[in-house]
Amino acid sequence: xxxxxxxxxxxxxxxxxxxxxxxxxxxxxxxxxxxxxxxxxxxxxxxxxxxxxxxxxxxxxxxxxxxxxxxxxxxxxxxxxxxxxxxxxxxxxxxxxxxxxxxxxxxxxxxxxxxxxxxxxxxxxxxxxxxxxxxxxxxxxxxxxxxxxxxxxxxxxxxxxxxxxxxxxxxxxxxxxxxxxxxxxxxxxxxxxxxxxxxxxxxxxxxxxxxxxxxxxxxxxxxxxxxxxxxxxxxxxxxxxxxxxxxxxxxxxxxxxxxxxxxxxxxxxxxxxxxxxxxxxxxxxxxxxxxxxxxxxxxxxxxxxxxxxxxxxxx
Amino acid sequence: xxxxxxxxxxxxxxxxxxxxxxxxxxxxxxxxxxxxxxxxxxxxxxxxxxxxxxxxxxxxxxxxxxxxxxxxxxxxxxxxxxxxxxxxxxxxxxxxxxxxxxxxxxxxxxxxxxxxxxxxxxxxxxxxxxxxxxxxxxxxxxxxxxxxxxxxxxxxxxxxxxxxxxxxxxxxxxxxxxxxxxxxxxxxxxxxxxxxxxxxxxxxxxxxxxxxxxxxxxxxxxxxxxxxxxxxxxxxxxxxxxxxxxxxxxxxxxxxxxxxxxxxxxxxxxxxxxxxxxxxxxxxxxxxxxxxxxxxxxxxxxxxxxxxxxxxxxx
Numbered sequence: 001x002x003x004x005x006x007x008x009x010x011x012x013x014x015x016x017x018x019x020x021x022x023x024x025x026x027x028x029x030x031x032x033x034x035x036x037x038x039x040x041x042x043x044x045x046x047x048x049x050x051x052x053x054x055x056x057x058x059x060x061x062x063x064x065x066x067x068x069x070x071x072x073x074x075x076x077x078x079x080x081x082x083x084x085x086x087x088x089x090x091x092x093x094x095x096x097x098x099x100x101x102x103x104x105x106x107x108x109x110x111x112x113x114x115x116x117x118x119x120x121x122x123x124x125x126x127x128x129x130x131x132x133x134x135x136x137x138x139x140x141x142x143x144x145x146x147x148x149x150x151x152x153x154x155x156x157x158x159x160x161x162x163x164x165x166x167x168x169x170x171x172x173x174x175x176x177x178x179x180x181x182x183x184x185x186x187x188x189x190x191x192x193x194x195x196x197x198x199x200x201x202x203x204x205x206x207x208x209x210x211x212x213x214x215x216x217x218x219x220x221x222x223x224x225x226x227x228x229x230x231x232x233x234x235x236x237x238x239x240x241x242x243x244x245x246x247x248x249x250x251x252x253x254x255x256x257x258x259x260x261x262x263x264x265x266x267x268x269x270x271x272x273x274x275x276x277x278x279x280x281x282x283x284x285x286x287x288x289x290x291x292x293x294x295x296x297x298x299x300x301x302x303x304x305x306x307x308x309x310x311x312x313x314x315x
Numbered sequence: 316x317x318x319x320x321x322x323x324x325x326x327x328x329x330x331x332x333x334x335x336x337x338x339x340x341x342x343x344x345x346x347x348x349x350x351x352x353x354x355x356x357x358x359x360x361x362x363x364x365x366x367x368x369x370x371x372x373x374x375x376x377x378x379x380x381x382x383x384x385x386x387x388x389x390x391x392x393x394x395x396x397x398x399x400x401x402x403x404x405x406x407x408x409x410x411x412x413x414x415x416x417x418x419x420x421x422x423x424x425x426x427x428x429x430x431x432x433x434x435x436x437x438x439x440x441x442x443x444x445x446x447x448x449x450x451x452x453x454x455x456x457x458x459x460x461x462x463x464x465x466x467x468x469x470x471x472x473x474x475x476x477x478x479x480x481x482x483x484x485x486x487x488x489x490x491x492x493x494x495x496x497x498x499x500x501x502x503x504x505x506x507x508x509x510x511x512x513x514x515x516x517x518x519x520x521x522x523x524x525x526x527x528x529x530x531x532x533x534x535x536x537x538x539x540x541x542x543x544x545x546x547x548x549x550x551x552x553x554x555x556x557x558x559x560x561x562x563x564x565x566x567x568x569x570x571x572x573x574x575x576x577x578x579x580x581x582x583x584x585x586x587x588x589x590x591x592x593x594x595x596x597x598x599x600x601x602x603x604x605x606x607x608x609x610x611x612x613x614x615x616x617x618x619x620x621x622x623x624x625x626x627x628x629x630x
Contacts, residue, residue, distance in 0.1 A: 025340060027362075046588045047342075266625065273361045273590040273621035306588035310581065315625060 005152050005245065007195040010159035010188060017059040017157060020092060022048050024161075026168045027303075032271040036287060041173065041300040042268075043165040046276050050084045050112075052233075052305030053161050054148075057184055058085030060157030061146045062093055070095040075143035077123075077130040078113075079105045080233060081305055082148035087118035098143060100133040102126075106309070149182030150239025159188025161302050166197055174297040175200045177283040179304060180212040180253065181234040183242025189302060190249035199300070203246065203253040204286035206231050206261060212238040213253045216246065230258055230314055233279035233304060256285035262314045264288055268303075275306040278314065320467050320560065322510040325474035325503060332374040332472060335407060337363055339476075341483045342618075347586040351602060356488065356615040357583075358480040361591050365399045365427075367548075367620025368476050369463075372499055373400030375472030376461045377408055385410040390458035392438075392445040393428075394420045395548060396620055397463035402433035413458060415448040417441075421624065464497030465554025474503025476617050481512055489612040490515045492598040494619060495527040495568065496549040498557025504617060505564035514615070518561065518568040519601035521546050521576060527553040528568045531561065545573055545629055548594035548619060571600035577629045579603060583618075590621040593629065 027042040045053035062074070073096030076086050083099040090097035097118040101110060102125035113120055123133040137143055148154065162176065176193040178186045180203045190201045205213050209227035221243040227235040238246070246253075256264075265281035268274065280303040287294045342357040360368035377389070388411030391401050398414040405412035412433040416425060417440035429435055438448040452458055463469065477491065491508040493501045495518045505516045520528050524542035536558040542550040553561070561568075571579075580596035583589065595618040602609045 051588060269590055269625060273366060275584055275588040275590060310584060310628075310630060313625070313628075 005155045005191055007192055009156040010163055010192050013060040013156040014160040014163050016063045017056060017160060020059050021055055023164055024048055027272050027274065029271040032267065037291060038294045038296060039298045041169050042272065043161055043302045044274060045161055046274055046303050046306030050081060050088050051307045052081040053158060053185060054081040054085035055088060056160050057154035057157035058089040061153045062089040062095065064153050069144050072142045073097060074146050075134055075137050076146045076148060077134050078148055081307060083113045084116060086146055087113050087116035091117045098137055100130050149184035149236065150241050152241060154184050155187040155241060155245065158184045159192045162189040162192040165300055169300060173199050173300045175202055175299045177202050177204055177299060178302045179234055179279050179282040180205045180238060182236035183212060183238040183246060185302065185304060187242040187245035191245055194249040200251045201249055203250050204283040205253055205255055206234060206282060207255045207257055209234050210255055212246065213255055215243055216253045230261055231279040231282055233277055234282065254286035254290060256282060256289045260285040260289050266315060275308060276303050277305050277308045280304050320470045320506055322507055324471040325478055325507050328375040328471040329475040329478050331378045332371060332475065335374050336370055338479055339363055342587050344586045347582065352606060353609045353611060354613045356484050357587060358476055358617045359589060360476055361589055361618050361621030365396060365403050366622045367396040368473060368500060369396040369400035370403060371475050372469035372472035373404040376468045377404040377410065379468050384459050387457045388412060389461050390449055390452050391461045391463060392449050393463055396622060398428045399431060401461055402428050402431035406432045413452055415445050464499035464551065465556050467556060469499050470502040470556060470560065473500045474507045477504040477507040480615055484615055488514050488615045490517055490614045492517050492519055492614060493617045494549055494594050494597040495520045495553060497551035498527060498553040498561060500617065500619065502557040502560035506560055509564040515566045516564060518565050519598040520568055520570055521549060521597060522570045522572055524549050525570055527561065528570055530558055531568045545576055546594040546597055548592055549597065569601040569605060571597060571604045575600040575604050581630060590623060591618050592620050592623045595619050
């Protein structure tokens with residue numbers, strides 16, 4: 001039986017990582033509010049270190065470790081922001097960091113991880129190959145695995161975005177929203193928001209990656225699912241600890257179409273004037289696909305990151 | 316003989332418009348600082364009302380007017396942000412606003428001005444046709460002209476961005492920079508920064524629109540110039556009052572190439588995660604084209620706006 005992450009864990013994580021991360025701003029647009037019909041607050045984690053909220057979990061993981069384990073080093077597998085986050089955080093404490101990446105990962109992502117000083121192990125682009133490479137690295141070098149989401153210290157770290165967001169918005173909000181990939185962000189967000197506010201907590205997922213939605217509706221996590229969505233940050237299958245936190249603390253999960261994700265992404269670009277990844281647009285897309293319950297409400301949304309390929313925009 | 320705009324005018328303008336505009340944030344990126352070799356502070360006027368600093372001047376113009384003139388209405392000609400700014404500000408006081416626009420203006424810009432409730436007069440796309448249409452509207456309706464830049468109340472309004480910027484950066488800066496179009500922004504910025512700080516004030520202009528640079532080097536304003544630059548916000552020829560303010564308060568004007576503007580724009584998009592117009596990138600491009608004098612310096616730059624066509628990006 002695992003212990004569950006608590007509000008106190010998230011508060012302690014925040015104290016631990018606050019000196020190293022950005023306290024990102026809340027963005028608003030009256031023009032966008034008018035279009036959507038509710039008052040929207042966006043927590044701009046696209047301005048976070050490494051360009052995504054993942055810096056929070058990575059930093060909490062590294063700064064929770066003892067010196068002996070740190071000296072041996074950490075390892076993870078990632079094709080995206082978690083690898084950069086762990087590499088960045090490990091460098092802050094001078095810890096060796098190895099990131100297993102699929103050999104079809106974009107060169108720019110490999111370069112980013114390398115830029116933070118991590119050692120990169122390329123493997124075949126399958127989950128089995130990734131896990132095998134990680135297991136080998138652990139047995140050979142005694143590295144500590146930092147799982148990207150199914151990991152209490154990561155969930156607590158990601159929950160610090162909601163902590164700041166609710167502090168920064170000076171009136172109560174009606175609804176807190178975050179997208180769902182592996183569930184690190186929504187796990188931490190829902191634990192904090194449910195524990196510390198009266199807000200409804202709603203997750204948002206693309207129709208093409210609705211493993212969490214299916215699990216939530218059926219009361220049982222899906223272990224296997226093949227996602228197909230433009231929201232590249234949300235292609236992971238929700239983790240065990242993450243699913244448990246979501247079942248306990250999330251009021252509903254809403255879906256949205258791919259076309260709506262692109263429309264919502266473009267609305268955020270043009271109205272808020274910020275660069276966001278497609279994953280960020282999923283909560284707004286879900287609102288636009290089922291607007292009734294949001295009309296006139298105060299809705300707080302976490303914008304997850306801004307690492308997007310400017311040469312491959314979806315319009 | 317005209318009176319010159321003073322620091323006090325800018326302070327009064329700020330008190331006048333502060334309830335209506337956004338106090339936009341200062342953005343920084345340690346990764347970008349490392350690349351460029353100096354400490355950069357960006358005043359994010361792309362987050363301003365109507366998506367550009369022009370809201371400041373427009374608001375100051377409207378809130379400086381007496382009720383009788385306001386009731387008759389205001390007029391300007393603009394193919395860009397000034398028209399939207401004046402329409403937005405006029406709506407705040409319920410004043411009729413007419414914007415003369417060239418009939419080849421992008422539909423999205425016409426729609427934006429219309430969206431703020433202004434009356435639009437389309438004319439042929441020449442400066443003579445624009446001025447004729449404005450003159451006719453004034454003689455027929457008694458409108459007050461609000462010139463987009465060669466206008467003291469506009470210069471004072473645009474200077475409020477520098478006022479906030481220097482307040483927000485909690486240590487002295489070495490250099491303050493702004494791009495030059497008609498010179499409303501650089502005029503106001505230079506008056507304030509030279510009067511209230513020890514910073515050097517440097518203007519930046521594309522090589523393809525270097526009328527201010529030529530005038531500055533020769534000591535005489537160019538009244539006629541045909542610009543050719545991607546930086547659409549900087550295609551105006553510097554105004555009489557603006558040129559006088561620049562001669563008095565600006566230490567130097569630097570040029571940059573078109574290719575560097577695109578490179579700098581993309582750097583800001585990817586590192587700061589914000590949407591900016593090409594005009595915004597001109598100061599950073601000028602730094603990159605002549606980096607020596609900036610090395611290790613603290614440089615504050617005004618990002619002018621974020622109204623860009625996402626379907627026509629320059630990469």
